[in-house]
Amino acid sequence: MTDSTLVFIVLGLTLAAFVWGRFRYDLVALSALLGSVMLGLVPGEEAFQGFGHPAVITVAAVLVLSRAFERSGVVDVIAEQVLKVGERLFLQLLVLTSTVVVLSGIMNNVGALALLLPVAMRLAREHDTSPSLLLMPLAFGSLLGGLTTLIGTPPNIIIASYRGSVTGETFGMFSFSPVGVVVALAGLALILLLAWRLVPQRAGKASTEAMFDTANYLVELRVGEESKANGLTLRELHQELEETIPVLAVVRDESRRAGHTFFGVLREGDILLMEAGPEEMKLLEDKAGLSLGKDAQEKEKEDKETEDKEKAAEGEGAEDDEKAQGKNGTNNPESPYEVKHQDKNREKDEQKDKEKEEKKKGKNGVDTEGLQLVEAVVRTDSMMVNHTVTQLRLHNQFGLHLVAVARDGGRLKQRLHDIRFRPGDVLLLQGGESELAESLATLGCLPLAKRDLNLGQPRMLLVSIAIFAVAILAMLFDFLPAAVALSTAAVVSLLVGVLPLREGYQAIDGPVIVLLGAMIPVGQALDTSGGAALIAETMLVWGTEWPVVVTLIGLFVLSMVLSNVVNNAAAAVLMAPIAVSLANGFGASVDPFLMAVAVSASCAFLTPIGHQSNTLVMGPGGYRFSDYWKLGLPLSLVVLAVAIPMILLVWPL
Structure with missing residues (x-):
């Protein structure tokens, strides 16, 4: 069996595992690498050289710098202005999506989305907007913004490094901007015009109460003298129940303590505020002997008595009004007695309304204030x-x-x-x-909860911007390679205290680093085994009767489809050798082919699994798998229609 055949088998199994999703993509990539080594496709001494590849180092440095921006308050200053946009949906979409496009160009696009996601949720809640109308456009905007610079998205970094290995010269920081900016603007225009029509509106998902229906599940349960829970700690209670039913608070002697801070033993008379449905209620009664804090019939009786008293009081108030009018012999509201009496009645009515509202809230659920x-x-x-x-x-x-x-x-x-x-x-x-x-x-x-904006320290904010600006200048004037310049900026940010060292390590996305480090040697094996050349030859045979641009479009579409089912970085690693082989087969420049892969690999608009940004908004937005293509397909077609002419204009064949 030839090496190229073995590579195709390994890649086929790898892609199937990516699509299946049973195992995380970093584990799948590492398995593909080790399998390639055992099959002799990757030399053993070169197996882990991918982890030192400039693309991997650059991605790690960008992730650290992105966290430094967040820590210093740069992004929060922007977010504070976004929150002032008002209640018009068009303006919310315009400001949110434009902001994430810009931020995704200067930091990792997943990081930019993560920073603005709580802001979008807060906007939705404050203005009673369905978050589903905001979150998918926000996610797609982060993908579009990543196209504009070298550091915006991992595929750009991978393609730039691969060009360096082929031609000896990498793409620069803003080499992607002429194509990326135009594509991003076209995509942004489509989102603003059609998002409100094509994105499904999931009503009532903006608040915690609506999302989780909290009020219908919170109950107060009393610990009786004969309860098994009497004398147990909360941990022992969970062991007794063999369940993880959360105790949100323990009420004792009219004082309440949050469940996660209560470590004592339960006593008779304690009331547990718990999250329990009908099945859990039966379990709590059978296994722990807990009962409702107040009998339901007794409570209903009290409510009825209270309503009868209110009606009687209202009747007395009406009689008082009639007597007052008879006493004064006039209905003239200017009468001093009448004015005073009406004010008094108005105050009574307002107080009754307030009590009714409080009672209504009490019936709908239990007070959750202070439960964190x-x-x-x-x-x-x-x-x-x-x-x-x-x-x-x-x-x-x-x-x-x-x-x-x-x-x-x-x-x-x-x-x-x-x-x-x-x-x-x-x-x-x-x-x-x-x-x-x-x-x-x-x-x-x-x-996702409403967060208070932390504006950071002004000095650190300016320091963070200055460090980043110096790194960009070093890259623009070729003083330092991108990996070295950005790594230096990340280290300086840690040294001067913009970002604590522990947070710096936490900022590095381990699975993405492992994915890149493992897939780069596998991608090289696709090239060295002749597999990339074989795919390119097949495409060349099909494209001999057509202009080169048709093959370029085919490469673009193939890469875009692949990025919707596997990680976009993996798609770029696999498609880069094929792009170069195609360019060599046509005797054309490699630049337009590599640029086509860079753009298309970052445009995973059709599914929630193609990009982390899409996955992040799926839950908060209440989206289903089939919702993404409704806006994603038109957006993909617009990107294709704009990107190909721009690539050929900026990077001629």
Whole structure:
């Protein structure tokens, strides 16, 4: 069996595993690398050289710099202005999408989306807009913005490095801008004109209460004298139940403590505020002997008595009005007694309305103020993916209670300990305010709750901008290669305190680094084995009767389709050798072919799995898999129609 055939088998299995999604893409890529070594396709001594490749180092440096921008407050200054946009949907789309396009050009596009996602959720909540109308355009805008510069997206970095290995000269920082900016503007125009028509509106998903239907699940349960829970800690109670039903608060002697901070034993008379549906209620009664804090019939009786009293009081008030009018002999509102009496009645009515409203709220649910509930979305690189809450030991290791899980815009009804988390799941968590941010970062979750903007320190803000500007100038004037310039900027940011060292390491997206480090040697094997040349020859045979531009369009479409089913960085690694082989076969310049791969590999608009940005908004926006192509297909066609002429204009054949 020839080497090229073996490479095709390895790549076929790898692509199938990527599409299947059972195993994370970094593990799949590493398996492909090790399999290639064992088959003799990649020399053993060169197996891990990909991890030192300039593209990998550059991606890691860009991720650190992106976090430094966030930490210094650069992005929050922009976000603060975005929040002032008002309630018009067109203006919200314009400002949000334009902002993410610009930010994605100067930092990693996934990082730019992650920073503006909470801002978009806050806008949706403040102006009662469905977040589904904002989040998909925001995600697509981050992809378009990544096209504009070298550091905007990993495919650009990969293609630039590959050009350096072929021609001896890499693409520069703004080599992608002439094509990328025009494509981004065309895509932005389409989003603004058609997004509100093509993006499905998922009503009522903007708030925690709507997403998780919290009020219908919160109950107060009393610990009785004969309850099995009497004398148990909350941890022992969970062990007794063999369930992870979250205790949000413990009420004792009219004082309430959040569940994650209560470590004592339960006593008779304690009231537990719990998240429980009908099945859990029966389990709590049977196994722990817990009962409702107040009998339902008794409560209904009290409510009826209160309503009767209110009606009687209203009748007395009407009689008083009639007597007052008779006493004064006039209905003239200018009468001093009449004015005073009306004011008094008005105050009574307002007080009654207020009490009714408070009572109505009480009937709909339990007060959750001070319970420190936060929403967070599971990222594609999260350690939670394919694990359960029991395996992760959320409470013991991270101090977090899992309260509820929403998927595809609706709350999951199954028991919490049975749920295996997926990328894009929205979690309702409870935890200490000081530990929440660090725990979520470690778990790989992005908080979605309304956040207070942290404007950072003005000095660090200016320092961060200055460091980045110097790195860009060093790249523009060829003082330093991109990998060295950006790595130096990242190290300086850590040294001067713009970003703590621990956060610098957390900023590096481990799975993406492993994916690139593993797939680069596999991509080189596709070239050295003759597999890329074989694919190029097949395309050349098909394209002999057509102009070269038709083959270029075919390459663009093939790369775009591939990027919708596998990671965009992997698509760029695999398509780059094919692009160069095609260019050599036609005797044309490699630049337009490589640029076509760079643009198309970053335009994964058709599915939620092609790019992390698409996956991140799936849960918060309540999208289904089939929703993406409705806006994504027209956007892909616009990108194709604009990109090809611009590539040929800027990078002639």
